[in-house]
Amino acid sequence: MSVDNIRQEFDDLVSWATGTLQGDEVLLASMRGETSDFVRFNHASVRQAGSVQQQSLSVDLISGRNHAEGSVTLTGHAATDRPRVTALLDGLRAQRAVLPEDPYLLFATDGVDSERSVTGALPAAADAVDAVAAGATGNDFVGIYAAGSTYEAFGSSMGQRNWFDAATFNLDWSLHLRGDKATKNAYAGTNWDDQAFQSKLDWSVRELAALGRPPKSLPPGGYRSYLTPAAMQEIMGMLSWGGFGLRAHETRQTPLLRMVTEGASFAPSVSIAEDIVGGVAPDFQSAGFCRPAAVSLITDGVFDSHLVSPRSAQEYGVATNGAEDHEYPLAIAMDPGSLPAGGVLDALGTGLYIGNLWYLNFSDRTACRTTGMTRFGTFWVEGGEIVAPIEVLRFDDTAYNLLGDRLEGLTDTAETILDSSTYEHRSMESLRLPGALVSEMTFTL
Amino acid sequence: MTDLETRLEDRLRSVLPADADYASARHVIEKGTRLEVRNGVVEPAATSHDEGVMFMVWRNGGIGYGATSDLTDAGLAVAVERASQWAAATSGRSVVNETPLLHTVGDYETPVAESFEAMGLADQIAMLVRVDAAMKVDERIVDRGAAILRYDVETLLVTNGGGRVAQRIRQVFPDLHATANVGSNTQTRTYGRAAFGGQGGLEVMAQHGFADAPVRIGQEAVALLDAPNCPTGVMDLILAPDQMVLQIHESIGHPLELDRILGDERNYAGTSFVTPEMFGTYQYGSELLNVTFDPTVAGEVASYGYDDDGTPAERTHLIKDGVLQRPMGGTISQARSGLDGVANSRASSWNRPPIDRMANLNVEAGDSTVDELIAGVEHGVLMETNVSWSIDDSRNKFQFGCELGRVIENGEITGIVRNPNYRGISSTFWRNLNGVANDFTTMGTPNCGKGEPNQVIRVGHASPHCRFAGVQVFGGEA
Structure with missing residues (x-):
């Protein structure tokens, strides 16, 4: 039909x-x-x-x-x-x-x-x-095509x-070398182009070659780090879990509670919005309200506006801005900064290039302290050159550090990521995020 | 069986390709209800009726699936044709060639001692209003809620070789939460954070004391506001059953899923530190550790007679006296790997194909009482109710957090602490198990996510209190 x-x-x-x-x-x-x-x-x-x-x-x-x-x-x-x-x-x-x-x-x-x-x-x-089969030949290709x-x-x-x-x-795919040494990539959109897919696959193969070097095992501690947009997607996913919804704020369960009660803030370079017009989600919701083109959530590091469902609007006496009951952003966008995206390794100098993060959760929710693991395509860098892949590390740190006083810069371009989630149905959520350079990220295991 | 069911079964059989090496139709109806009272207000009651069918066609080494909510004759024909087309398109490209699947005949139904329908909607709401109000023990309670989620799932699997498996599963998940706040300090206590679910009817509500829990939950949320932060250090750790659910799930359940070991999940849920040669010899835990895959436990969340490939389910030891025995892999994964497995090929619904999942995965009871476990601790913490979970993609390095901790000094509980967390490594953590209590408690989780396309499924776990030596324990931000 x-x-x-x-x-x-x-x-x-x-x-x-x-x-x-x-x-x-x-x-x-x-x-x-x-x-x-x-x-x-x-x-x-x-x-x-x-x-x-x-x-x-x-x-x-x-x-x-x-x-x-x-x-x-x-x-x-x-x-x-x-x-x-x-x-x-x-x-x-x-x-x-x-x-x-x-x-x-x-x-x-x-x-x-x-x-x-x-x-x-x-x-x-x-x-x-x-x-896909033709391109994957000769590689340990794992993933899913959904269309x-x-x-x-x-x-x-x-x-x-x-x-x-x-x-x-x-x-959404990964190429695997051995054990957990793998590189991750995705190709998503509305118009399939064989050459564009091959180009992304070639990039994965090149990164896989770098994973062939003997892995470096790092002790727990603080490391200078660059987080790719894919890694930032995980950080943003945690902030979205009660960070911006009015109900979570009113019931004091938001991970951004210290922004509300103590005036805590992120770095002035951090601005985050629900950017419906720039995403692929519908601009209406299930009680018939339309969503505005954009809602500023964090502006210049300071909390700005909530996502407000019709139910919260009635409960707390404010206007709705078309959020669903879960008050979770559907098209989150973070402003880019001034760090040249092509020069992140030079800017990092010596430290961790973190390709992806995995399985994040709050270790202290109201302090916005988050733990999680490094995963695909994460390397130790010295003098602006990739030296070796690392054995997986667990971080445990607060967003007030990573997006606050330890944030050295955001890349000058933001990458659009179409959510590959398929729970019950294919997701229509998206993100537009830059990479982030931080002076120190705390790793514990 | 009603006429309608008979007609549907006949229609499903009539479109299955007789010449396929194997073909099946799996029809699922899931009816759900949700009742919730929050801060004294009855939230909108919600009901759902989800129904569809998935066809599987296996021909010349190719396997295809076609699923549809269109149950008209035309809709069924399109879905089975899509499955056939995919079978043709994947012939010679599949990770498995010859079909190992059976044409099973059987049925299963959840035993229900006391039907929910006997209570009536008005009385159910009145009960929730009552328990919600009881949690308001103090002005510092800023949010609270009481809810009941119920699922009634009917599955019919028919195959082109005469197989027929009919099952009806009825699950109940009661839920309570109370949140207390002062300034930047927010503490929440729950009714096992949804772990106190089970199969059956009204009797599930009484299993873990739902009616008596709200006052305690409210009081503990308030008490946590004034409690000190959890101490930091290496010490003994006792986990209550509603944290053992998570510990079993993440660091035994997922690593033993055979499809992870075979690499299927490496792009999403992850791989496993467990490798095929470990089975039969690897010392997974201390000799006190006995773990069973057991879909036969009455009233546990994921009890069933057959998995979604039609394989009969039975109780099986996965770890015996600490030694790894076998993985959790269904018939197809067993054929791919050459390893023995269990009947755990499960789909979240009609719109997803079965993959290797946990069902009821249990730590068997020991001989000690809980008091004896506590008495054996010189310096340590007892942690209750999971609130945070994170583990690496090989299911090895983990960090978990709980709602409430109880400090133990010289064999006695001396007070409660807030924001208790601990971290460890699966492959060594279970070898430090040095006490298993005899309070075997059946529970589960309604939200286990895995698979591409993604599937969330309800899983059962049962466990007593367990004690571990030498664990890294710590608290939250100062």
């Missing part, structure tokens, strides 16, 4: 369901779906290859301040979907009769229609597999309609 047909089916389904409402009922409906191919590789062979076609509908059935939420998978055919939606709405009515009024209910009553399509030229899945159409939609019984679809691919 084409994306246009799916959009029409959704529009018809919401219109039909609106006609079945009783009394003062209001219906909010969100749909998410995809038609995707997934091909998993190990040792340059195929481990699993398959296709997934899925659609699910989430609804909030409201009467006054009473409401209940539910979801159901769709077939895409009115004859089978309408009875499912009828059963769902009947069940929600029965629940609603038991539930008390919700003081924090808030939904868009004068929402704006919107539509956005991110189109591209995706290769036939089998052709992409051929290209296809994804779509999200919102519709309400008040007539509002919002639509988003994207046709994208995301090839």
